Amino acid sequence: MNEMIILNNVSKKFGDFYALKDLSLEIGKHEKVAIYGSSGSGKSTLLYLLGGLDRPTTGSISCFGESIDLYSDHDLALYRNNSIGFIFQFHFLLGTLTGLENILLPAQISGHHDVSSIKKNIMNYAQELGVDNILNKLPSEMSGGQQQRINILRAISLKPNILLCDEPTGNLDSNNSKIVIDLLDKISTETGATLLVVTHDKSVASRFHRRVEILDGGLGNQVTNSL
Ligand SMILES: Nc1ncnc2c1ncn2[C@@H]1O[C@H](COP(=O)(O)OP(=O)(O)OP(=O)(O)O)[C@@H](O)[C@H]1O
Ligand SMILES: [Mg+2]
Structure with a gap:
């Protein structure tokens, strides 16, 4: 496999609590992966580490053959800006800017x-x-699902190499969920981006060839099958 992302024995501790424990995982370039698992299992924590928004307590994370856990804060910021598109579970839109400005x-x-x-x-x-x-509206004038889609457009705007999506369809009905997953799929195919989608929604997960379960901060079931 042409690996893009390699996590080697990654742990993340908050105080005495392990949000992730000894997690090892390899994800290939251009791969599209669904990540699932119960609430609190560590899915968002994993995405934050991959996105360079946080650092592991122990273990190493390699992206594009480089150990991002060893990056300086400056290099980590460059990595985030140049390579990562992040769709947050809870939308972070700036309240004073319109949708398009965001x-x-x-x-x-x-x-x-x-x-x-x-x-x-x-x-x-x-x-x-x-x-x-609704691009000229302020976030406060948008519904949750509309804010989520603005968030998605912001994440894909710079054609990132790695697209990290934390419950991108969490606020959407099944029709709009399908439209969003279709678009993420299309964009990652067009740009060759690696796509990781955290989801609780079985119908969203079933769209992915590879599905990885996070269980109590470690690796649970992994399924890879042809669709
Ligand atoms: N900054 C933090 N400080 C302390 N504990 C944290 C912090 N972030 C996450 N945790 C804890 O780590 C665990 C994993 O959290 P995480 O947000 O990764 O879960 P999740 O799998 O994304 O859950 P959900 O499906 O509810 O979004 C949880 O028990 C959470 O309380
Ligand atoms: Mg989460």
């Missing part, structure tokens, strides 16, 4: 992107997700 914020901050071409791209995706007509 989506374009990463491009504007990085300063290395052609914001108008990104905007054009995003308008197409926004239409697919049915949120093109």
